[in-house]
Amino acid sequence: MWIYLLCMNVIGFFVMSVDKRKARKQQWRIPEQRIWLVAVIGGALGCTLGMYMFRHKTKHTIFVFGLPFLSIVHCSLLIYYYIILS
Template structure:
């Protein structure tokens, strides 16, 4: 089950990263954009890490405080989940 969750987070992160890149490209050429709701949905459903790194890599949505903070929080949460699933515990951490 842990492997399935890790694969899911990886795939959703790749999808989120690619979607951020695509939306930035569309913004530059004034094409059809990806709705912000879809970007948030992808991030919430496991793609928080990819969404955050996509935002940073493509310099996309960085002026929106909700994206900057929200995607960072999701990326950190999924990072902690990954560490937990891999069995890596920090000394003195709250994760049991």
């Protein structure tokens, strides 16, 4: 499980990096739905870190509040799973 989450967060970080690079070059972009998909299936923290590190999607309110909120939800679920259920 930890390897999966690590991989998904690396992918989330990478997705934000690639999309920012493509935005600067005015090339084809990664769809926002795909960014959200990566975040929802475990890469929220990586997407959030990438968003702030690359200053990408920071003018979009849904990303500024949604990605950190999703990161908190994921962390809370992990804590619940490992502390409460174990």
